[in-house]
Amino acid sequence: MEAIATQDRITSKAERLRILEQTLIGAGDKGVRPSEIARRLGVRRQTVYRDLRALSNAHVPLWNPGRGRWAVLQDQYVGTVRLTIHEAVALFFAARLLVRMADEFNPHAVSALEKLSLRFPEPVRTQARQAARQMEGSPRNREFVQALESLTLGWIERRKVRVLYRSAEGRAAHPYVLHPYFLEPIAPGLAAYVLGYEETYFRSIVTLKIERMTGARLLDERFEEPANFDPAAVLQNAWGIMGSPDPVTVRLRFTPDVTRRVKESHWHPSQHIEDTPDGGCILTLRVGHTLELVPWIRSWGRSCEVLEPAPLREQLGAEYRAAAALYHAG
Known part of the structure; x- marks a missing residue:
């Protein structure tokens, strides 16, 4: 019987802490007095103070906006989530x-x-x-973590971020000031990108790889995000992260032995698949840039043939001939 009573008290306290947390969040920046909380919960003020300490120990960011009120720092906290x-x-x-x-x-x-x-x-x-x-166990990259943290806060708080950025081809890092509008992870390239306005050099919306940034610093200056900015629209024709207002049509012929696998997945919003008489299929896509698509095409080997565009077909044809020569050289 004592064990049941103890469990009841634990459950009651957990429920009280949940209600207290929701009350503080609902009060916003103005906060709420412990006496008001005590009346709402039907407990003594001493109990409320103990519960406030318990929430603080559980890493809920509490603060005193004044006049004996308590509140949650809204911009530093994501509340409890209950999951099915x-x-x-x-x-x-x-x-x-x-x-x-x-x-x-x-x-x-x-x-x-x-x-x-x-x-x-x-x-x-x-x-x-x-x-x-x-x-x-993954490799440590302090610069990447610092850049990601700075850009995350800049994205949420609408604050500019200064970074040093070295492009894939460049030798020197260049200083940029970014207005981070959106952060996007890309699985195929194991990378994270920021979409936003760069004000010192490009003076336009750019897409930059976070792993190429060093010396990231969050600035006090704030920015206004354009009301019409829509990351989904920017990325709608991208295979990965490279969108374009002028997408390219790509047609790929797949052999019968891989056609079922091709049809099992929805590869891109623009895709259209048509069957061929031999049991294969042709996949048609409209992508912002073919650069990100090339590794995926290569992964199919001889089971995938580029029909168009012609420059992409020529590029991969040259690569396969060079690879064949390499293997025949021995």
Whole structure:
């Protein structure tokens, strides 16, 4: 009987902390007095103060806006999320993709995964923790983490970010001041990108790879994001991250032995598949740039033939002839 009573008290406290957290969030920046909370919860003020300490110890960012009021720092906190089993598994899938695709250590991703695992049922919980440990083994890149942190805060708080950026072909790093509008991870290239306005050199909206940034610093200057900016529209014809107002039509012929696999996936919003008499198929796409598409085409080997555009067909034909010569050289 004593064990049941103890469990009831724990559950009651957990529910009280949940209501307290929601009350503080709902009060916004003006906050709420402990006496008001005590009346709402039907407890003494001493209990409210103990609960406030418990929330603070649980890393809920509390502050005093004045006159004995308490509030949550809204811009530093994402509240508790309650998940169904199916929602938890959906997040677990996302976490597994993150682990498989991340090629660099991200301490925030590890921490988030460990916290989410507490909400997962077994055996998902144990496997999520194993995924977090696996991610901890990734190579460390302090500059990347610093750039990601600065750009994240700049994105949320609408603040400019100064970075040094070295392009894939460049030898020297150039200083840019970015207005981060959107952050986008790209699985095929194991990379993260920022979409935003660059004010010192390009003076236009650019897409930059975060891994190529060093010395990132969040500035006090704020910016206004254009009301008509829509990241989905910018990326709608991209195969990965490279969109274009003038997309290219690509037609690929696949052999019968891989046609079922081609049809199993929805590769791109623009795709159209037509069958061929021999049991194969032709996949037609409208993409912003063919550069990101080339590695995917190569992955199919002789089972995929580029029909158009002609420059892409010529490029891959030259690559395959060079590869054949390399293997015949021995």
